[in-house]
Amino acid sequence: MGLVMPDFGLFFWMLLSFSILLFVLKRFAWGPILQALSDREKSIEDALKMAENAKEEMLILQSGNEKILKEAILEREKIVKEARDLKYSIIHEARQEAELEANKILEQAKAAIERERAGAVSEIKILIANFSVEIAEKILQDKLADNAKQQELIQNSIDQINLN
Amino acid sequence: MTLLRSLVIVFVTFLASPTFLSANEEHAASDTISRKKFNTGDMIFSHIKDSYEWHITTIGHTHISIPLPVLLYSETSGFHSFSSSNFHHGEEAYQGFHIASEGKYQRKVVETMPDGTEVKPWDFSITKNVTSLFISIILLLVIFLSVAKRYKENFARAPKGIQSWIEPIVVFIVEDIAIPSIGKEKYQRYLPFLLTIFFFIFINNMMGLVPFFPGGANVTGDISVTVVLALFTFAITSYSGTKDYWMHIVNAPGIPLWLKIPIPLMPIVEIISVFIKPFVLTIRLFANMTAGHIVALGFYSLIFIFAEKSIFAGYGISVLSIVFTVFMGLLELLVAFIQAYVFTLLSALYFGLALEKHVHPEEAHK
Numbered sequence: 001m002g003l004v005m006p007d008f009g010l011f012f013w014m015l016l017s018f019s020i021l022l023f024v025l026k027r028f029a030w031g032p033i034l035q036a037l038s039d040r041e042k043s044i045e046d047a048l049k050m051a052e053n054a055k056e057e058m059l060i061l062q063s064g065n066e067k068i069l070k071e072a073i074l075e076r077e078k079i080v081k082e083a084r085d086l087k088y089s090i091i092h093e094a095r096q097e098a099e100l101e102a103n104k105i106l107e108q109a110k111a112a113i114e115r116e117r118a119g120a121v122s123e124i125k126i127l128i129a130n131f132s133v134e135i136a137e138k139i140l141q142d143k144l145a146d147n148a149k150q151q152e153l154i155q156n157s158i159d160q161i162n163l164n
Numbered sequence: 165m166t167l168l169r170s171l172v173i174v175f176v177t178f179l180a181s182p183t184f185l186s187a188n189e190e191h192a193a194s195d196t197i198s199r200k201k202f203n204t205g206d207m208i209f210s211h212i213k214d215s216y217e218w219h220i221t222t223i224g225h226t227h228i229s230i231p232l233p234v235l236l237y238s239e240t241s242g243f244h245s246f247s248s249s250n251f252h253h254g255e256e257a258y259q260g261f262h263i264a265s266e267g268k269y270q271r272k273v274v275e276t277m278p279d280g281t282e283v284k285p286w287d288f289s290i291t292k293n294v295t296s297l298f299i300s301i302i303l304l305l306v307i308f309l310s311v312a313k314r315y316k317e318n319f320a321r322a323p324k325g326i327q328s329w330i331e332p333i334v335v336f337i338v339e340d341i342a343i344p345s346i347g348k349e350k351y352q353r354y355l356p357f358l359l360t361i362f363f364f365i366f367i368n369n370m371m372g373l374v375p376f377f378p379g380g381a382n383v384t385g386d387i388s389v390t391v392v393l394a395l396f397t398f399a400i401t402s403y404s405g406t407k408d409y410w411m412h413i414v415n416a417p418g419i420p421l422w423l424k425i426p427i428p429l430m431p432i433v434e435i436i437s438v439f440i441k442p443f444v445l446t447i448r449l450f451a452n453m454t455a456g457h458i459v460a461l462g463f464y465s466l467i468f469i470f471a472e473k474s475i476f477a478g479y480g481i482s483v484l485s486i487v488f489t490v491f492m493g494l495l496e497l498l499v500a501f502i503q504a505y506v507f508t509l510l511s512a513l514y515f516g517l518a519l520e521k522h523v524h525p526e527e528a529h530k
Binding site: 003004005006007008009010011012013014015017018020021022024025026028029030031032033034035036037039040043 | 209212213214235272286287288289290291293294297298301304305308309311312313315316319320330331334335338352355356357359360364386387388389391392393396450454
């Protein structure tokens with residue numbers, strides 16, 4: 001029977017010391033340990049969540065990049081097209097202007113040529129007149145070299161005047 | 165893992181070590197000389213029961229033991245305190261007190277009254293089990309306060325040393341015992357108690373397996389210790405009992421009315437069960453630990469029982485005894501953990517039951 005009968009002394013010491021143990025461990029050991037464990041669990045969870053978020057953000061960023069790239073390509077094409085259009089229009093305009101200018105120059109040249117020609121013609125006319133006078137002079141001098149002939153001519157001319 | 169394995173090996177070696185063996189042998193040898201015959205029951209009981217001194221070994225006729233303080237309060241002669249060495253290993257009386265060698269108060273200090281009757285005084289002595297209890301408590305405090313300090317310094321740091329041994333067990337108790345048994349909302353209130361009883365029982369069980377000082381005392385195999393632990397569980401269960409819990413005991417729902425009126429059969433059964441729970445906790449731990457010690461000691465006793473017939477039979481059987489004792493030691497290592505686990509798990513389950521709210525009592529009993 002002695003084995004299964006609780007002993008007062010041990011019961012007393014056990015009750016006392018176990019209560020103290022429970023109190024001390026609760027106050028100074030389990031509190032910090034459990035707190036630390038839950039803190040660690042939370043921090044790990046947070047870290048995982050943050051990694052997940054970062055991954056998502058990166059995906060978003062990546063798709064953004066792609067969008068930007070696409071836009072850039074479109075923009076480039078647009079710019080290139082615009083430039084090409086501009087080139088064509090400039091060339092076209094230049095050509096038109098050149099044509100116009102050329103025409104104008106041509107007109108002016110034509111007018112100048114015309115003028116020159118008219119000048120030349122009138123000059124030639126004067127020259128021919130002068131030549132004719134000189135020739136006539138020479139012929140007259142030649143014809144009036146001797147007095148007889150001069151008399152004849154004068155006679156002829158007086159004759160003619162008399163007739164009138 | 166390697167550490168654990170080497171610890172187990174060291175442990176088993178000690179269990180089967182010559183120290184333990186010779187201690188018994190010498191003890192037994194002196195017993196045979198002085199008391200003529202080897203008394204197995206006496207030897208086993210002197211090992212598993214509490215005592216006023218911490219017996220280490222006996223060489224020849226010299227007992228080597230650590231004397232412990234005896235604290236007594238007698239209703240007739242008042243308070244007494246003296247060393248247990250005054251009893252000279254239970255052979256002499258001191259200040260009117262002596263250790264009863266037989267009878268109702270066997271192995272306990274009794275006071276001899278003037279009329280010759282033996283009366284048991286109020287005994288507050290720091291016995292072997294009390295000393296062992298104190299040692300284990302100091303050990304627990306040292307371990308857990310130092311571990312707590314490490315956690316306080318930096319919770320994010322990876323566990324190291326003893327901390328890495330404690331942590332998985334703490335997590336196991338929290339996640340596999342407390343939360344499933346008590347529920348997510350209220351388990352935190354009970355964690356300090358559950359963790360304390362688990363480690364208290366486990367450390368004491370393990371210390372009980374070490375066959376020399378400061379181990380070897382059968383603390384968790386003493387009913388006074390287990391009854392206190394069970395009373396704590398009982399007190400906490402009763403304190404946290406909800407209205408539903410008590411109503412369930414007095415008037416269990418879903419049970420036919422004729423079991424309650426006119427004879428309140430079910431209420432009686434339920435009320436008995438409230439008290440049976442801590443009683444079973446007490447007995448289970450006490451019996452498991454004591455039985456383990458008795459079996460291990462029984463195997464050793466075989467050596468001396470056979471040696472009484474023939475010295476060679478004693479040597480022969482010793483091989484078998486050691487093999488069996490090693491096996492028992494390994495088994496006890498497992499039992500040390502299992503009993504701590506079972507006690508903690510059942511306590512948690514009782515707390516869980518006390519907290520339960522029966523929203524649909526009819527469904528709960530289907």
